Amino acid sequence: MFRILIFCLLPAGIATPLRAGLEWSPAVLELAAQSGDDTVEGVVEVRNAGTTPVTVRHLLNSCGCTSSRLEPDVLQAGGTARLSVVFNVGDRRGLQRKAIEIRTDEPAKYLVPLYVSIEDVADLDRSILLWKSDEPASAQKTRLKVIRAEPLRIVRVESSDPAFRAELAPIEPGREYEVTVTPSAPLKKGRATITLFSDASSGTPMVFKVRARVK
Numbered sequence: 001m002f003r004i005l006i007f008c009l010l011p012a013g014i015a016t017p018l019r020a021g022l023e024w025s026p027a028v029l030e031l032a033a034q035s036g037d038d039t040v041e042g043v044v045e046v047r048n049a050g051t052t053p054v055t056v057r058h059l060l061n062s063c064g065c066t067s068s069r070l071e072p073d074v075l076q077a078g079g080t081a082r083l084s085v086v087f088n089v090g091d092r093r094g095l096q097r098k099a100i101e102i103r104t105d106e107p108a109k110y111l112v113p114l115y116v117s118i119e120d121v122a123d124l125d126r127s128i129l130l131w132k133s134d135e136p137a138s139a140q141k142t143r144l145k146v147i148r149a150e151p152l153r154i155v156r157v158e159s160s161d162p163a164f165r166a167e168l169a170p171i172e173p174g175r176e177y178e179v180t181v182t183p184s185a186p187l188k189k190g191r192a193t194i195t196l197f198s199d200a201s202s203g204t205p206m207v208f209k210v211r212a213r214v215k
Contacts (some may be wrong), residue, residue: 021050021108028113029085034121036198036206037089044083044112048075060101065090066114068100087116091127091209094118122146124208129181131214137185142210144177144196151175153199161192164212179210187214
């Protein structure tokens with residue numbers, strides 16, 4: 001219900017506080033990321049358009065994927081503050097609509113919209129690999145296919161738990177890779193995150209994650 005209210009009250013491009021006081025620019029914080037990115041960051045300038053000082057008491061994020069910080073937290077009349085926002089991309093894809101609620105020492109509440117557009121760079125045909133503890137410890141495979149025009153080299157794979165062995169094999173370098181995950185025998189309940197790493201040719205290495213679990 002909270003998220004629905006946020007975006008019904010604040011259509012794209014409009015930043016209208018529930019009462020006069022704080023204003024901000026840009027009206028909607030729009031960020032762009034690629035699948036495989038770790039985080040993306042942005043900044044909003046907040047201004048006290050009122051005639052008396054405003055003290056910010058709390059910042060509430062509509063999603064655990066978002067963190068925010070406002071400095072300073074006391075805005076004099078006509079003064080400004082910097083709202084820094086960090087969005088954790090994780091396994092998210094497509095357009096993400098979030099918000100940061102600013103609560104002050106006055107009755108008004110302010111909602112700053114956050115839109116994050118996450119471009120699909122590559123696609124995993126299976127992001128979750130499951131075994132039952134009473135079945136053989138057989139290998140399972142997943143494939144990563146690069147869907148953007150520019151090639152992407154996957155250079156290594158790591159498992160968060162040595163009980164799940166992960167091996168990387170190129171099918172078509174820069175375009176398609178296969179990962180084989182084999183749990184240790186005999187099977188025991190447990191889980192691991194299998195992480196694929198790209199090279200750094202286009203900047204920060206990208207990561208792609210597969211969940212492995214014996215239940």
